[in-house]
Structures are given as structure tokens and as C-alpha cells.
Amino acid sequence: MARFGEVINPPEKEGKEKHVPVIEAPASVKAGESFQVTVTVGKDVPHPNTVEHHIKWIQVFVALEGRPYNPVHVTTFDVGPTFGDPKVTFPMKLEKKATLFALEYCNIHGVWENSVPVGVE
Ligand SMILES: [Fe+2]
Numbered sequence: 170m171a172r173f174g175e176v177i178n179p180p181e182k183e184g185k186e187k188h189v190p191v192i193e194a195p196a197s198v199k200a201g202e203s204f205q206v207t208v209t210v211g212k213d214v215p216h217p218n219t220v221e222h223h224i225k226w227i228q229v230f231v232a233l234e235g236r237p238y239n240p241v242h243v244t245t246f247d248v249g250p251t252f253g254d255p256k257v258t259f260p261m262k263l264e265k266k267a268t269l270f271a272l273e274y275c276n277i278h279g280v281w282e283n284s285v286p287v288g289v290e
Pocket residue numbers: 187188216222223275276277278
């Protein structure tokens with residue numbers, strides 16, 4: 170059986186500059202307190218943003234330390250071409266240390282991923 174994870178483009182793949190979702194999140198947060206996360210696609214090298222070639226969506230999941238079933242969905246942004254930029258900021262909370270995963274979908278170049286750890290005090 171093929172696994173979906175095998176076809177997700179990793180952060181080091183050719184074309185990464187325009188596709189890897191860059192995650193900006195605190196290295197450590199207080200348990201249960203809201204914090205801001207920003208995910209940007211094409212932060213340093215802008216990705217095309219036309220009907221023919223654009224970033225369609227950004228999704229964020231967390232893998233919580235000690236949870237038997239991961240990942241857990243945090244949020245999904247559906248981005249329209251031309252007028253919508255693939256940069257999103259949202260508030261979230263954590264009770265336990267976690268790894269944040271961002272996925273983005275380019276209608277030409279597929280799904281790309283990135284992740285960052287977030288500690289909880
Ligand atoms: Fe693309």
C-alpha cells in the first residue's frame with residue numbers, strides 16, 4: 170500500500186524556496202495561554218499567484234507528546250488565487266509540548282510540509 174506521507178514534498182526538495190511553509194511560532198509557551206503562529210509560503214522567494222498556478226490551501230496540525238493518536242488538526246485556510254496571499258496568522262493554545270506541522274498545497278507542485286517544536290512551560 171502506498172502511504173500519503175511518501176508523496177508529500179519534504180522541506181529540502183528542489184523548489185523549496187517557493188513552496189515550503191515557513192512556520193513562525195514561539196520556541197516555548199505557557200500551558201493553556203493563547204499564542205500567535207504565522208505560516209508563510211514563498212516568504213523569501215514569492216510563489217506565483219495566478220489561477221493557473223497558486224497556493225490553494227494551508228493546513229496546520231500538531232503532534233502532542235504522549236498522545237496515542239496523532240496528528241490533531243488545528244486549522245485550515247482555503248486561499249483563493251490572485252487576491253489571497255498564502256500568509257496566515259492565527260491564535261492557538263497548547264497544554265503539552267508538541268510539534269507543529271504545516272502543510273500547503275500548490276496546484277502544480279503538490280503538497281509540501283514543514284515542522285517546528287513548541288515547548289510548554
Ligand atoms: Fe508551485
